[in-house]
Amino acid sequence: MSKVYNHKAIEEKWQKVWDEKKVYQTDTDLSKKKKYILDMFPYPSGAGLHVGHPLGYIASDIVSRYYKMNDYRVLHPMGWDAFGLPAENYAIKSGIHPDKSTKSNIETFKRQLKSLGLSYDWSREINTSDSEYYKWTQWIFLKLFEKGLAYKKKAPVNWCSSCQTVLANEQVIDGKCERCKNGVIQKELEQWFFKITEYAEELLADIDKLDWSEAIKTMQRNWIGKSEGAKIKFTVHSSQFTDDSIEVFTTRPDTLFGATYIVLAPENELIQKFKIQITNFKEIENYIKESKKKTDLQRTDLSKEKTGIELKGIRAINPVNKKEIPIWIADYVLNNYGTGAIMAVPAHDERDFEFANKFNLENIRVIEGGELPYIGNGKMINSDKFNGQQSNNIINEITQLARGELTTQYKLRDWLISRQRYWGAPIPIIYCDKCGMQPVPEDQLPVELSTDVDFKPTGESPLESSKSFHNVKCPNCHSPARRESDTMDTFVDSSWYYLAYTINKNSKFEIRNSKLIEDWMPVDIYVGGAEHAVMHLLYARFITKALRDMKVLNIDEPFSSLKNQGTILAEDGRKMSKSFNNVINPDDIVDVYGADTFRLYEMFMGPFSDTKPWSTKNIAGVNRFIKKLFNIEYKNDDTTNEHTKTKIEQLKKSVSDDILSFSFNTAIAKMMSFVKDKNLYLNKKIWQEFLIILSPFVPYASQELWTKTGKKGLIVNEQWVKVDKSKLDDQVKDFMIIIGGKKLGSIKLMTNMSEHEIIEQISKDKIICDKLNNKKIKNIKIHENVIILM
RNA sequence: GCCCGGGUGGUGGAAUGGUAGACACGCAGGACUCAAAAUCCUGUGCUCGUAAGAGUGUGAGAGUUCAAAUCUCUCCCCGGGUACCA
Numbered sequence: 049m050s051k052v053y054n055h056k057a058i059e060e061k062w063q064k065v066w067d068e069k070k071v072y073q074t075d076t077d078l079s080k081k082k083k084y085i086l087d088m089f090p091y092p093s094g095a096g097l098h099v100g101h102p103l104g105y106i107a108s109d110i111v112s113r114y115y116k117m118n119d120y121r122v123l124h125p126m127g128w129d130a131f132g133l134p135a136e137n138y139a140i141k142s143g144i145h146p147d148k149s150t151k152s153n154i155e156t157f158k159r160q161l162k163s164l165g166l167s168y169d170w171s172r173e174i175n176t177s178d179s180e181y182y183k184w185t186q187w188i189f190l191k192l193f194e195k196g197l198a199y200k201k202k203a204p205v206n207w208c209s210s211c212q213t214v215l216a217n218e219q220v221i222d223g224k225c226e227r228c229k230n231g232v233i234q235k236e237l238e239q240w241f242f243k244i245t246e247y248a249e250e251l252l253a254d255i256d257k258l259d260w261s262e263a264i265k266t267m268q269r270n271w272i273g274k275s276e277g278a279k280i281k282f283t284v285h286s287s288q289f290t291d292d293s294i295e296v297f298t299t300r301p302d303t304l305f306g307a308t309y310i311v312l313a314p315e316n317e318l319i320q321k322f323k324i325q326i327t328n329f330k331e332i333e334n335y336i337k338e339s340k341k342k343t344d345l346q347r348t349d350l351s352k353e354k355t356g357i358e359l360k361g362i363r364a365i366n367p368v369n370k371k372e373i374p375i376w377i378a379d380y381v382l383n384n385y386g387t388g389a390i391m392a393v394p395a396h397d398e399r400d401f402e403f404a405n406k407f408n409l410e411n412i413r414v415i416e417g418g419e420l421p422y423i424g425n426g427k428m429i430n431s432d433k434f435n436g437q438q439s440n441n442i443i444n445e446i447t448q449l450a451r452g453e454l455t456t457q458y459k460l461r462d463w464l465i466s467r468q469r470y471w472g473a474p475i476p477i478i479y480c481d482k483c484g485m486q487p488v489p490e491d492q493l494p495v496e497l498s499t500d501v502d503f504k505p506t507g508e509s510p511l512e513s514s515k516s517f518h519n520v521k522c523p524n525c526h527s528p529a530r531r532e533s534d535t536m537d538t539f540v541d542s543s544w545y546y547l548a549y550t551i552n553k554n555s556k557f558e559i560r561n562s563k564l565i566e567d568w569m570p571v572d573i574y575v576g577g578a579e580h581a582v583m584h585l586l587y588a589r590f591i592t593k594a595l596r597d598m599k600v601l602n603i604d605e606p607f608s609s610l611k612n613q614g615t616i617l618a619e620d621g622r623k624m625s626k627s628f629n630n631v632i633n634p635d636d637i638v639d640v641y642g643a644d645t646f647r648l649y650e651m652f653m654g655p656f657s658d659t660k661p662w663s664t665k666n667i668a669g670v671n672r673f674i675k676k677l678f679n680i681e682y683k684n685d686d687t688t689n690e691h692t693k694t695k696i697e698q699l700k701k702s703v704s705d706d707i708l709s710f711s712f713n714t715a716i717a718k719m720m721s722f723v724k725d726k727n728l729y730l731n732k733k734i735w736q737e738f739l740i741i742l743s744p745f746v747p748y749a750s751q752e753l754w755t756k757t758g759k760k761g762l763i764v765n766e767q768w769v770k771v772d773k774s775k776l777d778d779q780v781k782d783f784m785i786i787i788g789g790k791k792l793g794s795i796k797l798m799t800n801m802s803e804h805e806i807i808e809q810i811s812k813d814k815i816i817c818d819k820l821n822n823k824k825i826k827n828i829k830i831h832e833n834v835i836i837l838m
Numbered sequence: 839g840c841c842c843g844g845g846u847g848g849u850g851g852a853a854u855g856g857u858a859g860a861c862a863c864g865c866a867g868g869a870c871u872c873a874a875a876a877u878c879c880u881g882u883g884c885u886c887g888u889a890a891g892a893g894u895g896u897g898a899g900a901g902u903u904c905a906a907a908u909c910u911c912u913c914c915c916c917g918g919g920u921a922c923c924a
Binding site: 088090091093129132133134205206214215216217218219220261263264266267270271273344345346384460461463464466467468469537538539542577578579580581582583584614615617621623652653654655657658659660661663665666667668669670672673675676679713714716717718719720721724782784786787791793794829831833834836 | 849850863
């Protein structure tokens with residue numbers, strides 16, 4: 049009679065034992081090698097845990113358990129990225145304070161995570177909205193401010209004038225406000241920035257040191273976007289006397305003789321400077337107004353029709369040939385890259401070519417080569433003394449001739465951290481009429497969020513409405529002053545959280561000169577979604593480097609290796625979303641099939657990093673596998689056979705390898721194959737070894753089965769299996785025989801045979817000889833399991 | 839648009855230059871059962887064939903190679919990011 053697998057009883061029983069014995073408390077024995085295995089912490093949304101979250105958490109749990117059983121001290125913590133926009137929007141709708149809703153969401157998340165049997169050390173839990181945490185977010189801001197790495201400048205925001213509020217990009221749908229459907233405009237505000245561009249070169253160079261996927265590394269390189277080029281000044285000529293000029297950035301100074309017009313970004317401040325000389329200024333102003341309605345993405349879309357307008361009344365002079373050329377403004381030029389102005393070379397640039405064609409602008413070819421626009425290198429023509437030379441060899445000389453300057457330009461922009469929102473860490477700055485901008489003194493941190501705020505949009509940061517928050521004394525002269533009411537981007541909170549986990553709850557958190565941080569950093573394995581490929585990872589790398597330069601940290605990079613999980617789609621192949629009504633709640637799966645089945649299913653679905661659809665039907669397979677384990681019979685003595693010895697050694701080796709390479713789906717397939725092998729002769733020792741291999745994947749069931757074999761202790765405290773390499777190889781293997789690129793068939797051979805013996809064996813094989821048709825074998829080549837006859 | 843991935847049976851996937859489809863779902867047949875469920879056994883890419891077998895097959899097209907799902911190029915489709923969602 050088959051035994052019943054009662055997942056609920058098993059899970060309840062062992063969860064209690066784990067809690068009581070505190071088995072997942074971090075081992076701090078410094079004589080052991082360390083592994084810091086970290087999940088990207090979740091935003092505790094009101095929707096609760098999504099099946100996509102645990103994909104990464106289960107994977108990192110398996111790896112953590114593996115390292116613990118291999119005698120490492122492992123730090124494997126979890127916490128909450130608790131600040132953010134949704135809680136605030138929810139507060140506007142429901143009147144429930146973000147602090148309250150966030151706390152209740154966290155409770156739900158934590159219960160859900162615990163039910164999955166994840167081996168987190170919950171004594172190290174962190175919460176970014178806790179003032180003890182954001183005190184240090186603010187401290188980092190002050191340090192950056194002190195070093196000149198935090199500064200203020202004007203920058204545009206999405207503004208909805210009917211809601212009187214700043215909108216996130218996400219809240220702007222087709223240029224309209226998501227809530228009231230009115231048009232959104234760009235409005236300039238004084239905002240705080242972090243000077244990440246100061247680290248552009250190092251952020252780029254150190255990518256080479258990282259054990260991350262090439263895809264993510266390439267994305268980071270492209271985002272930083274280093275390009276070598278030149279800044280060149282074009283003198284502006286008008287009816288009035290002027291010595292003004294427009295500076296452009298170009299990556300192709302070699303094409304200077306082909307520059308037939310200049311284009312300024314609509315926001316370029318030079319336009320205001322030339323106001324008097326420009327004869328069609330009204331039209332220009334209209335164009336600028338229109339372009340403020342578009343995002344950068346819309347503006348630079350190559351497939352969209354180009355727009356622009358000429359600045360009449362002024363002309364620019366090409367410094368190399370003194371030719372007078374027109375000046376235009378067009379929104380395909382962005383103000384935040386380069387100098388906000390370009391020289392247009394329609395013959396050798398795609399966008400300029402399209403623009404010139406539309407507005408009938410001149411087109412001069414200066415490099416020989418393919419069809420126009422030709423963007424490659426080649427022999428110079430129409431370029432005076434440079435004619436005949438190779439375009440890529442003249443860059444220096446032509447830049448000198450134009451009195452330009454060779455420079456390096458990055459696409460990376462400084463990090464805008466101001467948010468006109470409530471639910472974030474307040475920026476610790478005070479404005480005094482007498483003393484100006486004053487940082488909040490360190491001993492006055494944290495600057496706590498006040499609770500007497502109104503969440504209804506008024507056109508100002510919600511904190512402006514709080515008198516207790518807003519009105520303060522100047523730390524310098526003690527006269528009445530006002531507090532900065534913007535809060536920080538939540539990416540600031542998540543740029544340093546990995547440091548906070550290194551401190552156990554008994555010690556007070558102290559970021560400065562912390563031995564504890566030094567003992568654990570850097571993170572050895574960082575696991576999370578590829579949606580964070582650029583921004584979060586780049587910001588965290590920047591903060592780490594900045595803290596290193598302040599002598600707070602002694603590492604260059606926070607995350608040594610990175611593993612990205614793929615997205616889990618709904619059964620219909622679309623994204624899981626409330627609006628499609630296709631969301632799977634992990635609780636339901638755990639309730640019906642158990643946590644072990646849920647874990648095993650998510651790991652068995654497919655490659656860790658692939659996007660893959662959920663299929664509730666397919667859960668049956670892994671569930672049957674677990675049930676089957678409870679009916680496995682083994683001999684209570686030492687007898688076994690050679691086949692079983694080889695198979696268990698191969699399994700130990702390949703599951704270990706698969707865990708380290710995050711190939712959990714194939715590891716599980718191999719365990720399934722092992723169990724269903726009919727030639728297996730299991731004894732107790734081999735069965736116990738199998739359970740150890742199984743235990744990181746299904747911690748509850750493996751513990752139950754372990755106890756059933758008569759073991760008293762916990763399987764998590766066991767040592768990982770050792771591989772006996774002498775038993776690893778099969779003695780007989782299938783070889784494929786190939787001649788002239790065609791397969792003749794296959795032959796079973798001993799793996800230790802010599803070439804001579806192999807030829808002998810082949811010539812004895814009837815089927816192969818028939819196909820060979822008496823052809824003589826002159827030579828053979830052996831690759832792995834392929835024999836090529838020649 | 840730009841940057842980065844991906845496309846293999848009815849389905850999720852395996853194979854990273856060497857016998858395509860491991861493992862699992864589903865389906866079909868069988869065993870057990872009064873019956874059903876559960877469980878177990880057998881089969882299962884497609885086409886033709888009773889079978890042996892033959893042909894064909896990894897989004898489309900071309901190329902490199904003794905040999906391509908795998909490497910190169912062009913195209914199509916899908917996903918992630920695109921700087922205020924996190």
